[in-house]
Amino acid sequence: MGKDDVRENLHSDHRKRVRERFEREGALSLEPHVLLELYLYDVLPRVDTNPIAHRLLSRFRSLDGVFTAPYEELIKVKGVGPVTASYIKRTSSQMADSVVDSFRSSPVGTFEKAAGILVWTFRKDPSAELVVVNLNEDCLILRIDRYRCGRVPDDIEEQIGGLAVSANAKYVIIGVRKGSKVPDIEQITDDVTVHDIIEVSGFDAKSLVP
Numbered sequence: 001m002g003k004d005d006v007r008e009n010l011h012s013d014h015r016k017r018v019r020e021r022f023e024r025e026g027a028l029s030l031e032p033h034v035l036l037e038l039y040l041y042d043v044l045p046r047v048d049t050n051p052i053a054h055r056l057l058s059r060f061r062s063l064d065g066v067f068t069a070p071y072e073e074l075i076k077v078k079g080v081g082p083v084t085a086s087y088i089k090r091t092s093s094q095m096a097d098s099v100v101d102s103f104r105s106s107p108v109g110t111f112e113k114a115a116g117i118l119v120w121t122f123r124k125d126p127s128a129e130l131v132v133v134n135l136n137e138d139c140l141i142l143r144i145d146r147y148r149c150g151r152v153p154d155d156i157e158e159q160i161g162g163l164a165v166s167a168n169a170k171y172v173i174i175g176v177r178k179g180s181k182v183p184d185i186e187q188i189t190d191d192v193t194v195h196d197i198i199e200v201s202g203f204d205a206k207s208l209v210p
Contacts, residue, residue, distance in 0.1 A: 015041055018030075018034060019038065021034075032057055032062065033050070033053045033054050034053075036053035036056060036057065036063060036066060037049045037050050037052075037053040040052060040053065040084070043084050044084065047079070051079065052077070052079040052080060055078055055079065055080075056074075059076075059077055060073075062202065062203065063203050064202040066088065067088065067092040067123075069088075071085050071086065071089055074089070092123075093124060096120045096121070096123040096124035097124060099120040100117060100124060100144070103116065103141065104140070104141050106140075107138055107139035107140055108133070108135055108139045109139050111196065111198075111207060114133070114173050114195070114196055114198060115198055115200070115205035117133055117141075117144070117173075117175075118133070118173070118198050118200050118205060119200055119203055121144060121146065121175070122175065122177060122200050125146050125148070127148045128147065128148055128149070128177065129147055129148060129149040129151075129176070129177050129180045130147040130152050130156070130174070130175070130176055130177070130180060131145070131146050131174070131175035132144070132145045132146075132160055132163070132172060132173070132174055132175075133172065133173040133174075134163065134164050134167045134169035134172055135169060135170060135171040135172070135173065135195070136169065136170055137170040142168070142169055143163070145163060149177075149180075152180075152181070157183050157184060157185045160172065160174070160183060160185060160188065161185070161188040161189070161192070164189075165188070165189065169192055170192060170193070171192070171193055171194075171195040172188060172192065172193070172194050172195060173194075173195050173196050173197075173198065174194065174196070174197045174198070175197075175198050175199075175200055175205075176197065176198070176199055176208075177200055178199050178201035182197060182199075182208060183197070197209055
């Protein structure tokens with residue numbers, strides 16, 4: 001086996017481990033450079049994307065900075081050509097779709113998974129101000145509702161409760177964009193509990209429940 005074959009096998013094994021970790025632990029559990037490295041796999045199938053991910057984060061400071069950077073700035077980073085820069089600008093919303101979808105197949109049993117869903121749902125819909133995730137008794141997602149800026153109704157607490165009951169939810173997770181009004185709701189009914197209220201700012205998230 002030649003050196004190129006060995007190198008290719010190492011890349012393949014590494015990529016497999018990263019994908020398995022993503023599927024097992026969720027996006028928010030991955031370090032920013034690992035998540036970005038994973039994102040670049042499809043556009044750079046035979047290239048070590050780890051150093052490119054580090055250079056992007058070093059230049060733009062955060063994942064949000066990378067995804068919102070102008071095309072003209074992206075192509076200045078070593079290893080990022082026109083195709084890769086276009087891919088980043090074109091498909092960041094598609095990445096959000098795939099990340100959110102990946103959470104649907106396993107229980108949302110940890111803060112990291114709950115926060116990951118909200119972070120990427122807000123990423124998917126930049127106009128969203130409030131996100132409500134309904135879970136069944138096994139903590140699997142039943143439905144995700146988004147309320148856009150300026151369109152959160154005055155009776156949002158009642159709406160959250162009504163939708164949770166109609167969906168036969170057991171738990172509700174509420175996500176609010178930083179700076180937005182936080183719904184005043186702790187318990188929906190005796191059978192439906194607000195599991196957490198999480199404030200999201202970019203790729204950062206924190207629980208507002210004591």
